Amino acid sequence: MGWLWAIIVGFVLGLIAKAVIPGKQHSPLWLTTIFGIIGAVIGNALARGFGIQETPGIDWGRHALQLAAAIxxxxxxDMAYTSARGGRKRRA
Incomplete structure (x- = not known):
């Protein structure tokens, strides 16, 4: 069940991050989900480093760090994906 939650949280964080970042992102949805999962893992590590990994109630600090890392x-x-795919294509 842990992997399912990781995918769900990564999907949501990735979509929120795409919505916050200005401009159009060119990475596919599956890659955005992976980026979101990585952001959640990094955010959890940062929260653990700051000593706020577990608080009573909702862990707003941990969630904010997860979202910031996902962004x-x-x-x-997305920059790496775009450059690996040959940069942005210009339309004539």
Whole structure:
């Protein structure tokens, strides 16, 4: 069940990150989900480093760090994906 939650959280974080980042992202949905999963893992590691991994109630600090990490990972990952695919194609 842990992998299912990781995919769901990664999907949601990836979509929110794509919505927050200005402009159009060119990475496919499956790759955005992977970027979101990576962002969640990095956000959890940061929360653990700051000592806020577990709090009573909703873990707003951990969730904010997950989202911030997902935004950075989606942004950098999309840049890498776009450059690996040959850059942006210009229309005539």
């Amino acid at each position: 950075v990972i989606v942004f950098l990952g």
